Amino acid sequence: MNLVVVSNRVSRGKPNEPMTGGLAAALLPIVEKSGAIWVGSSGRVRDGNQKEPFAEIEALGAGALAMLDLPAAHYGGYYEGFANSALWPALHSRADLIRASQEDYLSYREVNAFMARALLRFRKADAAFWIQDYHFLALGAELRDLGVSEPIGFFLHTPWPARSVIGGVPHHRELIEAMLAYDLIGFQTEEDCENFLSYAQSDLGLVVHDGVIISRHGRTRAAVFPIGIDPQQFAQLATKASTHPDVSRLRRSLNGEKLAIGVDRLDYSKGLINRIKAFDQMWTLHPSLARTVSLLQIATPSRGAIEAYGNLQSEVAKLVSDVNGMHGEVDWTPIRYLNKGYGQAVLAGLYRTAQVGVVTPLQDGMNLVAKEYVAAQNPVDPGVLVLSKFAGAANELDTALLVNPHDIDGMARTIAIALSMPLTERRMRWEAMMAKLRGHTIQQWFADFAEALRECQLDRNELAPVMPEPALWPLRSATTGGARYH
Ligand SMILES: O=P(O)(O)OC[C@H]1O[C@H](O[C@H]2O[C@H](CO)[C@@H](O)[C@H](O)[C@H]2O)[C@H](O)[C@@H](O)[C@@H]1O
């Protein structure tokens, strides 16, 4: 199978540069090893009608990276507009933040159509397309309109919300119908998959049976493929990082004090405000913990041109300053707050230095930081992960200390428990989490999805002659359940 992987965000694989988000971090090693071609945005735009879309192509391990200049007239409406101001808030169950204009929607559709035309150039014999994430919900349908009959899979990195929430997105029906042009749709969790199937059955009135939806496009399988990391590689990075100047300086600066670490994009889904309030509460309720533990919060700027993100940046900065002003001493800063990114080679060492990892999103598709924190720990003296039960990662990392990110007092208590957890319990919890990470690596994720996509194609070929006539749809069926691949 000649796989063409498509995502908005790509990574050029420079080891010392920070990853912009988990999608790019996860796909990089897959493309490098599998030899796939990875097509995405160059981050630049180009004016005018591009007859032949401009692509910069470079080698990436055994694979290749093609970075496209997206159309200048539509980029803002597509990325900051419909993708990140309408779809992203809805997918993270923040219907209150949905902002969508008709113009943004049209730009989103234009960019999907543009990407479909650009992909024709990468079509080879035995090709299959694997489209990533909410930026390209309609790309499969655009490809089919251009006559592409090869298998097309789609993976959603974010959660998929309840029917009533996705129903708040303008044109939701049209978009979700377009998604049914995909042969296979992958989700991070059972709940996401169930929510999607329930929409297809109840709102679109389609036949759904054993995770397969029958529509005018044919059969679409929906299934669960929780994304992973390469835990061995992260453990090696963490060991090597101990001599990195940033990591050594951090250790020296602690003077025996304990450290909690948070690493997030500055995004309202990540629960930063409640997390900082929980630390505030902990230092208020347990004054003995002042000076004995600080929080290192790396908050990498993200989507800054969007109002909700700009507001969040000011709100978090003010809160950090208030908490430091309240609890700090002449020689002690409770929260070390950084608005910049680090390469993973350093990040791994920072994770290993911290006795507690705090990952407390209000909603998160998976959250790879949680997995990376665990993999980076010293096996003989591992730290404790405090993890939101609303992160996809909580399904696998169920021996972390799971918290409700809306319950600030509860989080404060749990962080204090994490800080004093005995070694035997820390080890037991850590070993159970490592076993999960080793069982569901990023390589396995890729292999499982590719295999399922191949199976979908076989099914389609076998069943095509017995497909019911479109006039017979929609029908309903009681069983929805999607398969779980791990
Ligand atoms: O590309 P950006 O707009 O800068 O945003 C970064 C990425 O954020 C989201 O990442 C998701 O994918 C991770 C890996 O599966 C997952 O762990 C996390 O929970 C998700 O939030 C977004 O879905 C990506 O498209 C963005 O590239």
Ligand SMILES: O=c1ccn([C@@H]2O[C@H](COP(=O)(O)OP(=O)(O)O)[C@@H](O)[C@H]2O)c(=O)[nH]1
């Ligand atoms: O300074 C930073 C902060 C984050 N990351 C990487 O960005 C990804 C964040 O992914 P996650 O799934 O946690 O969240 P997302 O940002 O995709 O929502 C992880 O692989 C991190 O290692 C990084 O390389 N440098």
